[in-house]
Amino acid sequence: MIPHEVFAALADPTRLEVLSRLADGGPATATELSAAMPISRQAVTKHLAALDAAGLVERHPSGREVRYTFDPEPLGDVVKWAEKVGDTWDQRLGRLSRSVE
Amino acid sequence: MQEERFEEMAGDIAVERTVTLPADPGSVWERLTDENLVGDWMEGDVSIDARPGGAITMTPEDGAPVWGTVEEVVPRRRLQWSWRTDDGLPTQVEIELEQVEEGTTLTVRETLLPWTITGLPPQWGGSPFPRASLSVAA
Numbered sequence: 001m002i003p004h005e006v007f008a009a010l011a012d013p014t015r016l017e018v019l020s021r022l023a024d025g026g027p028a029t030a031t032e033l034s035a036a037m038p039i040s041r042q043a044v045t046k047h048l049a050a051l052d053a054a055g056l057v058e059r060h061p062s063g064r065e066v067r068y069t070f071d072p073e074p075l076g077d078v079v080k081w082a083e084k085v086g087d088t089w090d091q092r093l094g095r096l097s098r099s100v101e
Numbered sequence: 102m103q104e105e106r107f108e109e110m111a112g113d114i115a116v117e118r119t120v121t122l123p124a125d126p127g128s129v130w131e132r133l134t135d136e137n138l139v140g141d142w143m144e145g146d147v148s149i150d151a152r153p154g155g156a157i158t159m160t161p162e163d164g165a166p167v168w169g170t171v172e173e174v175v176p177r178r179r180l181q182w183s184w185r186t187d188d189g190l191p192t193q194v195e196i197e198l199e200q201v202e203e204g205t206t207l208t209v210r211e212t213l214l215p216w217t218i219t220g221l222p223p224q225w226g227g228s229p230f231p232r233a234s235l236s237v238a239a
Contacts, residue, residue, distance in 0.1 A: 007213055090118065092142050100129065
């Protein structure tokens, strides 16, 4: 079973950009992220909540703010999904190929 | 000959496969859309109404049924449908055929549909298949 939250989190381009910035640029707060992106702090906070629900970020309270770090672990599920779908098509296309030979 | 590619881009999580088949596009198209032939290469019991808005269902011998809607039909060239897979994830399948010297090159791409298009996941009450994106081509 694949967590829907992981796919939901990755399927939004803005949210994926927030995640990419954490993955490439290291830990950051919502304020820092919103300064680097053309969206409000409130919008960043909403995206971070979705990423947190999917287990793709970790929260580290720091003073009055929260720093977020990227957690790649749930991405293994995406790879598993892709492998399963790919294997299924390999089998289908193998049968289709034999049926026209 | 098969190429495999796993792409992970913004809002576009997809699996793609390409195969060259020793048959003309008409024969391949028949195997994709003829109810009596499609079950030979897809799993179990398959029914497809190859018209935009038509139903597609697949009942594997050892799994839950998969059901969806045909979205685009260009005979001998392109077939697209969206369906909900057995683990509940809505995906879109695009199949394109191209005539080549050796026969027909078939490219299939299965893309995870973003929730921004599909609304809430089905178990939260959302509809997995919006009809708004249906298109007609003859």
